[in-house]
Amino acid sequence: MIYSAKDIASHFVAVFQKRREEITNLKLQKLLYYAQAWHLALYGTPLFRERIEAWIHGPVVPPVFQDFKQYGWQPIPVQKNAGLLSAHSEAHLKEVVRVYGKLGGPELERLTHHEDPWRDARKGLAPDEPSNRVITHEAMKKYYGARTNG
16 A cells, blocks of 8 residues: 555654654654655555755655644644554564664754765765755665665
C-alpha cells in the first residue's frame, strides 16, 4: 500500500510524542526521507507518493514541510492521532525510528549531506542556493539498495 507522506509524518510525530521525545520539522523531514529510501531499497516500492526535494538543509517533502513550517526550529506540539498503517509499514517505520530516531535534526541533516542521493540532486548548486530538484526513487533505491544485506 502507498500512503500519503502526511500519514507517515503523523505516525512519526505520534511515536515521538508517545515516547515523550521532541521532534522538529527538520528531524521529521529526514525521517520521512529515510523511511522512503529504505522502503525503496528493501521492498522496491515507495512508501508514500509525494516527491522529496533536495533543499539546502537536506531532503524535504514540501507538503509536509508546509504543514509544520509554523513551528520553525521548535518541536512540533501534540497533533491529532495518526491514521492506521499496515503491520508491515508500522514495522518498517519502527526500524527507521530505531536506527535514526536517536539523532537530532542537525545530525540527520549532516548525514544526508554526505550521501549520494541528496548530493547528486544538488550538483552544480551553491551550498546556500535554494532548489526544488527531486531526489529520485531510482537514486534512493540504488544508493540504499547497495547498503542492504540482501
